[in-house]
Amino acid sequence: MPKARRRAKQLGFALLLAIGAAPVYAQDLLQIWQMALQRDPIYAASRAGRDADQEIIPQARAQLLPYITANAVAEVDDARRLQGLNESSRQRRGLWALTLVQPLFDVGAWGGLKRAEFIAKSADVIQARAYQELMLRVSQAYFDVLAAQDTLRALRAQKSAVETQLRAAKQGFDLGSTTITDTYEAQARLDLLNASELQAVNVLQVSQDQLAKIINERPQELAELAPGTVLPAPQPNRLEDWTFQSSSSSLAVAQAELATKIVEKQIDIAKSQHYPTLHLQAQTGSASDRGLYYPNGGPRSLDSTIGVQLSIPIFTGGEISSVVREHTSRLQQARYELENAKRQAVQSTQQYFSGVTSGLAQIKALQAAEKSSQASLQANQTGYEVGVRINIDVLNAQQQLYETQRSLSRARYDTLMNSLRLKASSGILNDQDIVAINQLLNGSAR
Numbered sequence: 001m002p003k004a005r006r007r008a009k010q011l012g013f014a015l016l017l018a019i020g021a022a023p024v025y026a027q028d029l030l031q032i033w034q035m036a037l038q039r040d041p042i043y044a045a046s047r048a049g050r051d052a053d054q055e056i057i058p059q060a061r062a063q064l065l066p067y068i069t070a071n072a073v074a075e076v077d078d079a080r081r082l083q084g085l086n087e088s089s090r091q092r093r094g095l096w097a098l099t100l101v102q103p104l105f106d107v108g109a110w111g112g113l114k115r116a117e118f119i120a121k122s123a124d125v126i127q128a129r130a131y132q133e134l135m136l137r138v139s140q141a142y143f144d145v146l147a148a149q150d151t152l153r154a155l156r157a158q159k160s161a162v163e164t165q166l167r168a169a170k171q172g173f174d175l176g177s178t179t180i181t182d183t184y185e186a187q188a189r190l191d192l193l194n195a196s197e198l199q200a201v202n203v204l205q206v207s208q209d210q211l212a213k214i215i216n217e218r219p220q221e222l223a224e225l226a227p228g229t230v231l232p233a234p235q236p237n238r239l240e241d242w243t244f245q246s247s248s249s250s251l252a253v254a255q256a257e258l259a260t261k262i263v264e265k266q267i268d269i270a271k272s273q274h275y276p277t278l279h280l281q282a283q284t285g286s287a288s289d290r291g292l293y294y295p296n297g298g299p300r301s302l303d304s305t306i307g308v309q310l311s312i313p314i315f316t317g318g319e320i321s322s323v324v325r326e327h328t329s330r331l332q333q334a335r336y337e338l339e340n341a342k343r344q345a346v347q348s349t350q351q352y353f354s355g356v357t358s359g360l361a362q363i364k365a366l367q368a369a370e371k372s373s374q375a376s377l378q379a380n381q382t383g384y385e386v387g388v389r390i391n392i393d394v395l396n397a398q399q400q401l402y403e404t405q406r407s408l409s410r411a412r413y414d415t416l417m418n419s420l421r422l423k424a425s426s427g428i429l430n431d432q433d434i435v436a437i438n439q440l441l442n443g444s445a446r
Contacts, residue, residue, distance in 0.1 A: 026220065026221040026222050026223040026224075027219060027220045027221065027222055027223065028222070028223040028438050028441050029138075029139065029142050029223070029434060029437060029438045029441060030434060030435060030438040032138055032142055032211070032215060032219070032222075033135070033138050033431070033434050035215040035216075035217075036134060036137075036138045036214045036215050037134070039214070039215050039216040040134055040137075040138075040214050040215070042130070042134070042137075043130055043131070043134045046126065046127055046130035047127060047130075049123065049126070049127075050123040050124065050126065050127040053119055053120055053122075053123035054120050054123065056116040056119050056120060057113070057116045057117060057120050059116070060109075060112045060113040060115070060116035061113055061116075063103070063106070063109040063112060063113070064103055064106070064109050064110065064113065065102075066100055066101065066102040067100075067101055068098065068099065068100050068101075069098075069099045069101075070096070070097070070098050070099075071095075071096065071097045071099070071285075072094075072095070072096040072097075073093075073094070073095045073096070074092075074093075074094050074095075075092070075093050076091070076092050076093075077091040077092075077093070095285065095286070096285050096286060097283055097284070097285030098283065098284050098285060099281065099282070099283045100281070100282045100283070101279050101280070101281050102279065102280040102281075103277070103278075103279050103280075104278040104279060104280055104308070105276070105277060105278035106272075106277045106278075106279075107268075107272035107275045108269050108272035108273060108275070108277075111265055111268045111269040111272055112269055114265050115262055115265040115266060115269065118258055118261045118262045118265060119262060121258055122255060122258040122259065122262065125251055125254050125255045125258060126255060128251055129251045129252070129255065132251065132424045132429045133424075135420065135424070135429060135431070135433070135434060136417075136420060136421060136424060136429075137214060138211075138214060139416070139417060139420055139434070139437070140417055141207070141210045141211040141214060142211060142222065143413035143416065143417060144207040144210065144211075144413075145204070145207045145208055145211055145219065145222055146222060146224055146225070146409075146413060147207075147409055147410055147413050148200065148203045148204035148207045148208075149204060149222075149224075150405075150406065150409035150410075151200050151203070151204075151406050151409070152197070152200040152201060152204055154402045154405050154406050154409075155193060155196055155197050155200050155402070156197065157402065158193060158398055158399065158401075158402040159190065159193045159194070159197060161398050162186060162189050162190045162193060162395065162398065163190060165186050165391065165394055165395060165398070166183065166186035166187060166190055169182035169183045169185075169186045169391055170183050178391070181391075182390070182391035182392075185391055185392050185395060186391060186395065189395050189399075223438075223441035223442055224441060224442050225412060225413075225440060225441060225442070226440075226442045229412075229440050231359075231360060231363065231412065231415055231416065231419075231440070232419070232436075233356070233357070233360060234353060234356050234357070234419060234422060237357075239349075239350065239353050242349045242353050242422065242426055243346050243349050243350065245349075245426040245427070245428070246345040246346055246348070246349040246425050246426040246427070247342050247345055247346055249426060249427040249428065250341070250342075250345035250425060250426060250427045251427045252341045252344065252345055253338070253341045253342050253345050253427075254427070255341075256334070256337055256338040256340075256341035256342075257338060259334050259337065259338070260331065260334040260335055260338050262334075263327055263330050263331045263334045264331060266327045266330075267324060267327045267328060267331060270320060270323040270324045270326075270327055271320075271324055273313060273316070273320040273323075274313060274320060275313075276310055276311060276312040276313075277310075277311045278308060278309070278310050278311075279308070279309045279311075280306075280307075280308055280309075281305075281306070281307055281308070281309050282304075282305070282306040282307075283304065283305050283306075284302070284303070284304040284305075285302070285303060285304075286302045286303070345425055345426075348421070348425040349422065349425045349426060352418045352419075352421045352422035352425055353422055355414070355415070355418030355421075355422075356415055356418045356419050356422060359411055359414055359415030359418055360415060362411045362415075363408065363411050363412055363415060366404060366407055366408040366411055367408065369404045369408075370401070370404050370405060370408060373397070373400050373401035373404050374401060376397050376400065376401075377394070377397040377398055377400075377401050379397075380393045380394045380396075380397040381394055381397075416437060420433060420437075
């Protein structure tokens with residue numbers, strides 16, 4: 001083989017090794033969030049709905065602007081006498097008219113414009129809520145995958161430990177130092193772990209599917225929380241500040257307030273049907289006899305008119321009064337719903353604030369329990385080796401340790417989600433919160 005060719009082959013092999021040795025970085029929460037913004041159909045639907053509702057304003061404004069209509073008629077009038085159908089007369093006419101109407105006084109149209117503005121603002125609030133809900137859905141799906149991975153990892157570690165204990169029990173039985181009971185206990189525990197592992201694999205698959213539904217692709221390896229990551233406390237760390245914020249700035253409350261204003265304006269529109277309307281109307285047009293086909297046909301005329309038209313409703317069969325009563329009842333309904341939204345915002349804020357503070361305390365307690373469980377397992381394993389502990393003690397200590405680790409993992413994710421929901425219930429959740437949580441993640445794939 002020529003030297004140049006051999007050297008090129010060696011360089012190519014070295015390059016492959018370098019690529020294989022290069023660190024592979026995992027997808028983090030911020031990357032998943034950016035993908036969800038572009039691909040989530042629920043959020044895209046809300047954005048399209050918001051754009052559609054914005055068009056209500058120019059539609060309502062059009063009722064206050066002048067509008068012009070053009071009409072043209074071409075007709076042939078063929079008349080025959082009853083006696084002697086051969087005697088007939090035929091007339092041809094062509095008519096056209098151009099009409100301009102400008103509303104001068106129309107309370108209902110002005111009310112409709114104001115109502116349209118409230119609807120557009122409500123659409124903006126709905127869009128903002130959809131934005132926040134997407135953050136929560138993405139974060140929850142992301143952490144569900146991490147929690148499922150942690151559970152599966154802990155089960156497999158526990159399974160490996162039980163397998164080691166099973167081999168020791170079998171070896172002890174062969175040597176006559178233990179009874180067959182130790183083997184049976186370890187085998188039973190291993191069988192249960194096999195079943196739990198299958199369930200954990202399925203939970204992980206479902207969690208990945210849920211995240212894939214949002215971003216429209218299978219997630220890759222995800223960045224995880226480092227074991228010793230310290231989670232931040234809520235700022236400010238006073239429940240009263242959060243409840244005041246939520247009762248005044250919650251998007252759910254803002255949406256309910258706008259819904260109330262929309263109904264109030266609808267009542268004004270209904271009442272305005274009792275009021276007169278005034279329109280300026282200008283029209284011009286012409287008519288001709290026999291002028292459709294003959295250039296020198298009959299006489300032509302050009303008539304132009306301008307005037308003001310006043311319309312006063314007198315009796316509508318009770319329809320207007322019924323509509324007013326209907327929207328008055330709907331206003332009461334909207335006000336009750338507004339009060340419920342305020343109470344719900346305060347209750348949710350209290351719930352999530354408590355979830356964050358108690359979650360932080362629970363994490364601290366579980367971290368201490370993890371250390372104690374590790375010490376207990378080590379002590380039981382040593383005791384089993386020297387004969388002062390039995391096999392079931394070691395198995396129970398192993399189970400306690402790994403269950404504590406799974407609970408600790410779940411508590412960390414739940415605390416992070418409660419912190420996001422706390423801000424969402426107060427109306428202040430934004431993409432900077434995603435950035436802040438993303439900075440807590442370990443970017444390198446494990």
